[in-house]
Amino acid sequence: MKKEAKEQLNYKDELEDKIIELSLKLKNKDKELNEVVELNNLIFKKLIHNLKNPVGIAFSFSEMILEGIDNYNPEKLKSHVEIIKNSSDFSLKFLNKLAEYARYQQLELKFTFLEYDFLNFINSVIAKAEVLANKKSIHINKKLPTEVVKFKFDKNELEIAILNILNNAIRYSNENSEIGIEVTTTQSELNISVSDYGLGLEQKDFLFIFDEFCVVNTYSEDKEKCIGLGLPIAQKIVKKHGGKISIKSEISKGSTFTISLPLYGLNT
Structure with missing residues (x-):
């Protein structure tokens, strides 16, 4: 009992x-x-x-x-x-x-992680961004590693994220200026930094810049109206890769957006 x-x-x-x-x-x-x-x-x-x-x-x-x-x-x-x-x-x-x-709001959206040579990939992405940059006579100054970097990522989705950040830098840069893209690696991480010398951001805006429809500067240097979805989309893609995006910026001196991606241990 x-x-x-x-x-x-x-x-x-x-x-x-x-x-x-x-x-x-x-x-x-x-x-x-x-x-x-x-x-x-x-x-x-x-x-x-x-x-x-x-x-x-x-x-x-x-x-x-x-x-x-x-x-x-x-x-x-x-x-x-x-x-x-x-x-x-x-x-x-x-x-x-x-x-x-x-x-990117769909819960069932799946990414396809395959191993690629990142340097070949980033060069092709930069070539696409140069089409827009050339319209404003903006030079893209790139600094890339010399050694081969291979890891797993979704090629199509990561291209969208990087292009969104590059296009954002081009949008808020003056004509006949330049932007920079630098790729660095550590033992466990790959960093892609995109720098411009445009309008810049106040530190208080850092908390909201990735919110949907957040627009700090309504119009770009060429008077094109900003929609405010490029950076939120980029962040969703980077998070899906187990990474993050960080910002450094100063008013009237420009901004640097850095995508940090894990080279190993990504759950695919």
Whole structure:
């Protein structure tokens, strides 16, 4: 009888432990769900905020052209069509970036970690960034190791992360200037540092720069409006690789973003 009572007591304790465990899991899931709902609400608000103005401009100028087409000279028509084109272009870029960001919100999103020669990889990434840099006559000064560096990473995803940071540096740099990219290694870590000599950031902004839609400087040096999703996407990709992004910056002197990736021990 005592044995049965003890077994029942043990069973009761186990049951209570499982109930507590399930309750904690439910609480965590509820927290995750609330975070997703809040983020979706933010995305919806930002979607309306960012598209209302350019779509409204495109509509207004289209209406002006249609109503007064007989009074338009070629120069005025070209000017108004360019305004429509620029507004439409921003809207498309915003929607594409939003779709890209939404992909990283998927819980089932899987990365493919394979071993690559990192130096070949980073040279190809820099070559792509140079296309944008050349438009502003910006020189990319690279400092890379001479020895072969091989480790496992998702080639396509890491390219997106590095390009986002390089493009960000180019965006906030003056024409006829330069940015730097340096790759260094330790026994356990690879570091990719991207430096510019542009607007720079205040230290108080470091805490928020990776938040969705966070825009410290609304417009770049070439007056292009910033969306605020490039750095959050880069951070999600780097975290998926077990790494981190750090910042050093000073107002009017520029910024350095450093991606640090583990060379070994990544759980793939």
